[in-house]
Amino acid sequence: MLDDAEGKVLNAAIRVNTIIIAVAMGLLCGAILWSSTAILLLRGGPDVGAHLSLLSVFFPGYSVSWSGAWIGLLWGFVYGALSGIVLYWSYARTLHERLCELLVDSPAASTLTPPIFLFSGNGLGIGLGTLMALQLLLTTNWLVARGTASESNNAALLSQYLPGYTVSFSGSIVGALELFAVAFVASHVLAGIYNTVTRLRATRDMAAP
Amino acid sequence: MNAPASRPVQSPEVALEPYKVRNSKSMGDRGEWIVRSAFARFDLVALGIAMGCVGALCLWAATAVLLVKEAPSGVAVGPHLALLANFLPGYNVSWPGSIVGLFYGFLLGLGFGVLIAMVWNIAHHIYLVQAVTRRYFAGDL
Numbered sequence: 001m002l003d004d005a006e007g008k009v010l011n012a013a014i015r016v017n018t019i020i021i022a023v024a025m026g027l028l029c030g031a032i033l034w035s036s037t038a039i040l041l042l043r044g045g046p047d048v049g050a051h052l053s054l055l056s057v058f059f060p061g062y063s064v065s066w067s068g069a070w071i072g073l074l075w076g077f078v079y080g081a082l083s084g085i086v087l088y089w090s091y092a093r094t095l096h097e098r099l100c101e102l103l104v105d106s107p108a109a110s111t112l113t114p115p116i117f118l119f120s121g122n123g124l125g126i127g128l129g130t131l132m133a134l135q136l137l138l139t140t141n142w143l144v145a146r147g148t149a150s151e152s153n154n155a156a157l158l159s160q161y162l163p164g165y166t167v168s169f170s171g172s173i174v175g176a177l178e179l180f181a182v183a184f185v186a187s188h189v190l191a192g193i194y195n196t197v198t199r200l201r202a203t204r205d206m207a208a209p
Numbered sequence: 210m211n212a213p214a215s216r217p218v219q220s221p222e223v224a225l226e227p228y229k230v231r232n233s234k235s236m237g238d239r240g241e242w243i244v245r246s247a248f249a250r251f252d253l254v255a256l257g258i259a260m261g262c263v264g265a266l267c268l269w270a271a272t273a274v275l276l277v278k279e280a281p282s283g284v285a286v287g288p289h290l291a292l293l294a295n296f297l298p299g300y301n302v303s304w305p306g307s308i309v310g311l312f313y314g315f316l317l318g319l320g321f322g323v324l325i326a327m328v329w330n331i332a333h334h335i336y337l338v339q340a341v342t343r344r345y346f347a348g349d350l
Binding site for chain 1: 242243244245246247248249250251252254255256258259260262263266267271274275278289292295296321324325328329332333336337
C-alpha cells in the first residue's frame with residue numbers, strides 16, 4: 001500500500017501523464033481528420049466527400065473544404081484529447097498503484113531513461129472499452145436528441161458489426177455493451193503482443209555484450 | 210511493499226533486473242521509484258508492431274464480416290466500407306481486397322503506434338530533464 005504522500009506523488013504523475021496522452025491523441029486525431037479532408041479535396045471530383053462531411057453533425061462548422069479542414073483539425077484535437085483523457089484516466093484508475101509494477105527495467109534505465117511500460121490487458125480493456133462504449137452512446141443519443149434518428153442510415157449500418165444495434169436509446173445500450181466486449185478482447189490482443197515484443201527486446205538487450 | 214533484505218523484489222511481469230530502489234526503506238527512494246515508474250516510457254517498436262497487428266486484424270475482420278454476410282444478388286457488398294479506397298488505393302470489399310486491407314491496417318496501426326510512443330517518450334524526457342535540472346540548481350524536485 002502507498003501512504004498518503006506516495007499516493008499524492010502517484011496522482012500527480014497520473015495527471016501529467018493524462019495531459020501528455022491527451023496532447024498526443026489530440027494531435028493524432030486532428031492530423032487524421034485534416035489529412036483525410038485534404039486527400040479528398042486534392043482528389044477532387046463531383047460531390048466531394050459526401051460521407052465525410054456527415055461529421056458536421058457532431059463537429060459543427062466542419063465541411064469537406066479547405067476552411068473546413070482547419071476546423072476539423074481543431075475538432076479532431078478536442079475529440080482526440082478528450083478520448084485520451086478518458087482512456088488514460090480509466091486505465092490508471094483501474095490499476096492505480098499496480099501501475100508502478102507493470103514495468104521492464106534494464107541496466108540502461110536511469111533517472112533520465114526510465115524503465116519501459118507494460119500494458120495490463122484488463123486495465124486497457126476497461127479503459128478502451130469504456131471510451132468506445134461512451135462514444136457510441138453519446139453519438140447515437142445525439143442523433144436521437146436532434147430528431148434525425150430515422151434518417152441516420154449510415155449510423156444504422158453499424159448493426160452489421162453489432163447485432164441488435166439501432167439508432168435509438170435502447171439500441172445504443174446494446175451496441176455499447178457489444179462494443180465494450182470487442183474493445184476488451186482487442187485490448188488483450190494489443191497488450192499481449194506489446195508485452196511479448198517488449199520482453200523479447202529487453203531480453204535481447206540484456207544478452208547483448 | 211518492502212521485501213526481505215536477502216531476496217530482492219523483482220518486477221512481477223518480467224524478471225530482468227531487480228528493483229533496487231524498491232528494496233530501500235528510504236522515503237526519498239520510494240518517492241523516486243514511484244516517479245520513475247509512473248513516467249515509464251513506451252517501447253516504440255513494440256507499440257508500433259502491436260497496434261499494427263490490431264489495426265490489420267480490425268480492417269481484415271471488418272471486410273470479412275461483410276463478405277461472409279453477403280448481399281442480395283445485384284447489390285454491391287459493403288459500399289460504405291469500400292469508400293476507404295479513397296484513402297487506401299487498391300483496397301475493396303472482396304477477399305483479395307481484405308488482404309490489401311490487412312497490409313494497410315498494419316501500416317496505419319504501426320504509424321499511429323510509433324507516433325503515440327514518440328510523443329509520449331519525448332514529452333516525458335523533456336519533463337524529466339526539467340525536473341532534474343530544477344533539482345540540480347534549486348534542489349526542489
